Amino acid sequence: xxxxxxxxxxxxxxxxxxxxxxxxxxxxxxxxxxxxxxxxxxxxxxxxxxxxxxxxxxxxxxxxxxxxxxxxxxxxxxxxxxxxxxxxxxxxxxxxxxxxxxxxxxxxxxxxxxxxxxxxxxxxxxxxxxxxxxxxxxxxxxxxxxxxxxxxxxxxxxxxxxxxxxxxxxxxxxxxxxxxxxxxxxxxxxxxxxxxxxxxxxxxxxxxxxxxxxxxxxxxxxxxxxxxxxxxxxxxxxxxxxxxxxxxxxxxxxxxxxxxxxxxxxxxxxxxxxxxxxxxxxxxxxxxxxxxxxxxxxxxxxxxxxxxxxxxxxxxxxxxxxxxxxxxxxxxxxxxxxxxxxxxxxxxxxxxxxxxxxxxxxxxxxxxxxxxxxxxxxx
Numbered sequence: 099x100x101x102x103x104x105x106x107x108x109x110x111x112x113x114x115x116x117x118x119x120x121x122x123x124x125x126x127x128x129x130x131x132x133x134x135x136x137x138x139x140x141x142x143x144x145x146x147x148x149x150x151x152x153x154x155x156x157x158x159x160x161x162x163x164x165x166x167x168x169x170x171x172x173x174x175x176x177x178x179x180x181x182x183x184x185x186x187x188x189x190x191x192x193x194x195x196x197x198x199x200x201x202x203x204x205x206x207x208x209x210x211x212x213x214x215x216x217x218x219x220x221x222x223x224x225x226x227x228x229x230x231x232x233x234x235x236x237x238x239x240x241x242x243x244x245x246x247x248x249x250x251x252x253x254x255x256x257x258x259x260x261x262x263x264x265x266x267x268x269x270x271x272x273x274x275x276x277x278x279x280x281x282x283x284x285x286x287x288x289x290x291x292x293x294x295x296x297x298x299x300x301x302x303x304x305x306x307x308x309x310x311x312x313x314x315x316x317x318x319x320x321x322x323x324x325x326x327x328x329x330x331x332x333x334x335x336x337x338x339x340x341x342x343x344x345x346x347x348x349x350x351x352x353x354x355x356x357x358x359x360x361x362x363x364x365x366x367x368x369x370x371x372x373x374x375x376x377x378x379x380x381x382x383x384x385x386x387x388x389x390x391x392x393x394x395x396x397x398x399x400x401x402x403x404x405x406x407x408x409x410x411x412x413x414x415x416x417x418x419x420x421x422x423x424x425x426x427x428x429x430x431x432x433x434x435x436x437x438x439x440x441x442x443x444x445x446x447x448x449x450x451x452x453x454x455x456x457x458x459x460x461x462x463x464x465x466x467x468x469x470x471x472x473x474x475x476x477x
Contacts, residue, residue, distance in 0.1 A: 102131040103179050103433055106169070106202075108162060108193055110184035111137025111147040116207060119236075120182050121151070123425035126412070129433035134169060134178050136162055162193055166200055179203055180230070180436060187298070188290045191216040198227040203436055205232045205429070209302060209459060210452030212292030217456040224449045230435045232428060233447040233455075235306045237363060239424030241398035241407045242384040246311045246367070246374050247444055248404035249386075255369025258312055261340070261348030263304035266362035270295075270334050270354040274326055286332045295332035297321070297462045300363075301352035302455045306447065307365045308350070309454065311374075314342045318474045319350075321462035326355065338462055341472075382418055406442050 105124055110117025117137070124130040134157035137144040141160040148158045159165040169178050180203035183193050191211040197204050198220070210233055211217045224231050237243060249255070273279045273286075284290040285299060292298050309315060324335035338350040356362070363378035375385040386394040398407065399415035410427040413419060431445025457475050465473040 103129055103436055104133045104177065105130040106165065106178035106181040107132055107135040107137065108165075108181055108183050108185055109137065109189075110182075111135075111144060114184070116184050119422060119425050120184055120205075120234075120429075122422050123429045124182075126422065126426035127430045127433070129430065130180075133157055134159065134165060136160075136165055162189075162196075166196055166202075170200060180205060180432070183207060186284055186290050187212050187292050191220060194220055194231075195223055198223045198229065198231070201227060201229060203230040203432070205234060205432060206452070208233050208235055208452065209292065209298055209455055210449075211456055214453075214456040214460045217453045221449055221453050230432060231449045231452075232432045232435075233449070233452045234425065234428055235303060235310070235447040235451060236421060236425045236428065237303060237307060237378060238310050238444070238447055239410060239427035240376075240378075240381050241403070241410045241419070241427075242376055242381060242396060243307070243311065244410055244427075244444055245384055245396055245398075245403050245407035246365075246376055247313075248406050249374065250312055250367065250369075254372060254386075255367060255374065256371035258314065258342075258346055258367060258369045260366075260368035261308050261312065261314075261342070261346070262366040262368075263308050263348070264351040264362065264364050265300040265304045266351070266353050266356035266359040267300060268353075268355060268357050268359045271357055274330065274334055274355060277327075277329070280327070280330060286330065286334075288331050291332065292459070293463050294459050296323070296334050296336050296352050296354050297338075298459045300354065301336060301338065301350060301462070302459055303363060304350045304352060304365070305458045306451060306455060307363070308340075308342075308348070308367075310444070310447070310451075311365065312342075312367055314346060315454075315477075316340045316342050316458070316475060318472050319458070319461055319465060320470055320472045321465040322470050323462075323466040324355075333463075333466070336462065336466070338465075381420065381424075406444055409442070409445075 137147045182205040318341045320339040323333040335353040373387040384396040398411045428446045434441040461473045
């Protein structure tokens with residue numbers, strides 16, 4: 099059996115949801131071992147957390163720069179091989195850039211950077227480094243999303259002419275209406291979150307889902323944002339019209355103030371032959387619609403599914419799987435890539451997805467700022 103991949107963690111300490119998600123995902127398929135980390139800017143808190151989760155403390159470093167410096171002193175066969183970046187957005191670029199420059203593989207939370215310019219710089223660094231870079235658009239790891247991708251690739255929908263993706267949450271509602279609270283949340287601070295809150299945090303997931311499942315590239319868009327208050331610099335709601343071709347159009351709807359909504363990511367792809375519908379809160383159901391047949395329901399773990407879908411299914415049919423399993427599928431694909439094993443290109447989002455995402459985010463901000471005009475994305 100192959101030795102476990104040596105994993106480093108940046109951020110994600112304490113009660114961080116994203117930290118738990120990544121750690122569990124890394125362990126699910128028995129491919130990784132956490133050997134070093136900077137869980138928290140406070141070194142003592144990092145040490146305490148490492149003890150809490152039973153990780154040796156000798157490689158719990160005081161800060162990121164020290165982690166890189168000390169790890170590079172170790173023999174290659176002992177050194178961290180891949181680092182997961184789970185920090186706030188503004189730290190993604192400097193951390194990922196330094197890791198790539200020193201030859202580490204990288205698993206990075208999205209958005210990959212806070213600007214499109216940084217994303218392009220990171221892309222060049224990645225080309226020079228020749229290592230694996232994965233972006234954790236977690237929802238691409240769901241078996242039924244992968245099934246959707248494979249069915250569309252096989253031509254089951256025919257020519258695609260309409261795409262509709264939405265991502266509705268309501269978590270900012272209790273914050274946005276209180277001036278003191280909205281001034282204290284890092285996702286509403288452009289210095290820490292980047293130029294967009296809603297589109298940068300969740301709208302980009304809907305964008306990625308469209309391009310991931312269909313294989314088409316969105317070419318231009320028109321955005322309309324809502325900020326709710328004049329002193330709030332960050333969008334908390336938005337609607338984006340999209341064009342992927344002369345006769346391929348659609349919409350992305352995203353909101354953090356959709357009252358009562360929890361994690362309402364959903365995607366609908368309409369083609370000349372059929373349509374496919376998937377909802378994140380009901381992840382085990384993929385619906386196929388057509389004009390002349392009853393609705394068909396696909397579920398994970400069944401032999402009729404694609405190889406990519408079945409590869410991402412860990413339990414027999416009828417046993418629900420969720421977001422931990424989806425993230426684990428991304429970590430599994432990264433492990434295969436690091437070990438230079440064969441893998442499907444749909445197993446994890448890449449640097450290209452990160453660059454595309456930042457191009458999308460900045461284009462939506464530009465469109466809204468210029469008075470809701472059409473803006474082209476780069477090819």
